[in-house]
Amino acid sequence: MTTRATVLFVDDDRDFLESKRLFLEARGYRVLTAESPDEALRLLETETPAIIFLDLMMEHVDDGFRLAYRIGKDERLGHIPLVMLSGVAAETGRRFDGEAGGLREWSRLARFLDKPVTGRQVLAVIEQLAATEPAAMRPAV
Amino acid sequence: MAEGSILIVDDEYGVRSGIRTILEMEGYEVGEAGDGAGALLALEERDYDVALLDYRLPDTDGLSLLQTMKQRGCDAMVCMITAYANIDTAIAATRQGVDFFLPKPFSPDDLQGVIETLLRHRRARADAERLRAEHEASLLALAEERTQTHSLVSSLRDAVMVVNRDGDAVLANPPMLELLGLGEDDVLMRPAQELLGGGALAPLCEQLATPARDRTVRQLELGEQTYMASIVTFRDEAGEARGRILTLSDISEVRRLAMEKQKFIRTMVHELKSPLGSIKSLLEVVLDRSLGDELEPYLPMIDRADHRIDTLVELIRDLLTLARSEQEPFGDEPELVPVAPVLDEVAELARERGAERRVTVSVDLDPDLPPALVRPDDLTLLLSNLVGNAVKYNREGGTVTVRGFVEDGWLRLEVSDTGIGIRKENLDRLWDEFFREKRPETRELEGNGLGLSIVKRLVERAGGRLEVASVEGEGSIFSVVLPA
Structure with a gap:
């Protein structure tokens, strides 16, 4: 099977990471996982994934945003589409995608996904982004 | 027919019956007495409007009798009658409170004229007296009402200011004075606009001056506190606006609790949703x-x-335990529970759980340890939580020691461990629901952050307190202090 692209998941829930890895690997993706922003940054020193899914709330409530900001500023990584995963929108009634346009721009988020997020939803987002930003979806080295 | 009651006091029977005949024909009620003692007896029996007193009586004289009558509270109009009239007696009699002086002999018309005059005076006097009494009573009532209103308003926890039609403050209770930082004398009859203007209360000025409605309510922040301000217009019977009452209620605590509850529910939903999401993800695969x-x-x-x-x-x-620990369980009363058996059971379970990591659990209770006054289930639950934590957050090969002893009349149960300890800055938040220390050492340890919240509530429900001492990297001591 040819490897289609590398996808990185950053989330502090190991079961979530593992199931997304298995789901996407079955479809030919190479999946990297990180349980913390620090681990993600270490991975990104040598890896350039085609897309990054990151959880908003990890150790701190805004870990997701901080990580998104750091990746966005990075010359080599800045072009990678970021997808924020969060249960916050549903829990607080706050919507991040439409209203907080500034926030999205600031953190360069391509998408917001409300948790729980299924493998199928993840897959749909990857395919959408591949269609609109083909350059970003080039196979990993 | 004329109305009135007349007492005739004269030692001469003829004079008495003569006067009686004339007066009764006119329709007056008449009583009579032949001497001073008889007069006082008659006055004890009933009140008279007018007393006709002879100046010379067998046992006393008219003026002495008058004095005694006055002392006894008699308020009849008094007319002195005497055959020995001279100007000196008249003056003396008037000085002593005689209302009229009638020299003998007198005609029936004279008598009737005098009686009518006296009765008229008496009625006028009674009217005046009644008016005075009424006036006094209403003044008294007013004063009382004012005092009552004042103490009522003063005792309110809310800050209250009453403003008259001209917008001047006419009443401000102590909480309001404190809020304004002013004394009562600085406030009374000063324009409310001046008192409230400038600061955080300024938005109220306009509403006080020209309220759109008879009742307006708004929320405002004063320093750290949140107040609910209400302005109510009060009107007289004709519906005319007489002034306004401004009330400021401190709702900070209510708001804080509401926000805390919101936060609790949000966290709870998150804590329930995350594992469900993961389960769904696992099943999806x-x-x-x-x-x-x-x-x-x-x-x-x-x-x-x-x-x-x-x-x-x-x-x-x-x-559920947390929710239940907030209320007094019905029909489940605290009892005297021997600590040792409960602790043995708890320690045994903890040993099993610690065995893999070679954590030892030892119990050291004072042999004379009195029983604890607590609900038995609560004691088991709180000890298993604390001992369980001591094992869970311990290092490989560490120890857990439970001591029990009495100190200053309190029963102390101390659970100490040789584990990772607690960071100083987190000691205060340890009891918060869902709080968990996020450290590399705790990453692999599961928990929902409710255990210590439950323990704290159970201990407090038993009338005790929970204490903690800890050094990061060395271990912690949790002490349950219960009434012995």
């Missing part, structure tokens, strides 16, 4: 057959899902 048609490769995932369901069930159980 199975349903998707991502790993092929064999069951074997899926077993670890199903195992994980099963475990996550266990933690969810545990979380729900803890949430």
Whole structure:
């Protein structure tokens, strides 16, 4: 099977990471996982994934945003589409995608996904982004 | 017919009956007495409007009798009659409170004229007296009402200011004075606009001056506190606006509790949703057959899902315990519970759980330890929580020691461990619901952050307190202090 692209998941829930890895690997993706922003940054020193899914709330409530900001500023990584995963929108009634346009721009988020997020939803987002930003979806080295 | 009652006091029977005949024909009620003692007796029996007193009586004289009558509270009009009239007696009599002086002999017309005059005076006097009494009573009532209103308003916890039609403050209670930082004398009859203007209360000025409605309510922030301000117009019977009452109620605590509850619910939803999301993710892999048609490769995932369901069930159980620990359980009273058997059971369970990591659990109770006054289930629950934590957050090969002794009349149960300890900055937040220390050492340890919240409430429900001492990296001591 040819490897289609590398996808990185950053989330502090190991079961979530593992199931997304298995789901996407079955479809030919190479999946990297990180349980913390620090681990993600270490991975990104040598890896350039085609897309990054990151959880908003990890150790701190805004870990997701901080990580998104750091990746966005990075010359080599800045072009990678970021997808924020969060249960916050549903829990607080706050919507991040439409209203907080500034926030999205600031953190360069391509998408917001409300948790729980299924493998199928993840897959749909990857395919959408591949269609609109083909350059970003080039196979990993 | 004339109305009135007249007492005739004269020692001469002829004079008495003469006067009686004339007066009764006119329709007056008449009483009579032949001497001073008789007069006082008659006055004890009933009141008279007018007393006709002879100046010379067998046992006393008219003026002495008058004095005695006045002393006894007689308020009849008094007319002195005497055959020995001279100007000196007249003056003396008038000085002593005689209302009229009638020299003998007198004609029936003279008598009638005098009686009519005296009765008229008496009525006028009674009217004046009644008016005075009424006036006094209403003044008294007014004063009382004012005092009552004043003490009522003063005792209110809310800050109250009453403003008259001209917008001047006419009443401000102590909380309001404190809020304004002014004394009562600085406030009274000063324009409310001046008193409230400038600061955080300024928005109220306009509403006080020209309120759109008879009642306006708004929320405002004063420093750290949140106030609910209400302005109510009060009107007289004709519906005319007489002034306004401004009330400021401190609702900070209510708001804080409401926000805390909101936060609690948000966190709770998050804590319930995360494991559900993970279980769903794990099952999706199975349903998707991502790993092929064999069951074997899926077993670890199903195992994980099963475990996550266990933690969810545990979380729900803890949430229920937490909710229950906030109220006094019905029909479940504290009793004197011997600590040793409970602790033996708890320690045994903890040993089993610590065995793999070679954590030892020892119990050291004072042999004379009195029983604890607590609900038996609560004691088991709080000790198993504390001892369980001491094992869980311990290092490999560490120790847990439970001591029990009496100190200053309190029963102390101390659970100490040789574990990772607690960071100083987190000691205060330890009891917050869902709080967990996020440290590399705790990453692999599961927990929902409700255990210590439950323990604290159970201890407090038993009338005790929970204390903690800890050094990061060395260990912690949790002390349950219960009434002995």
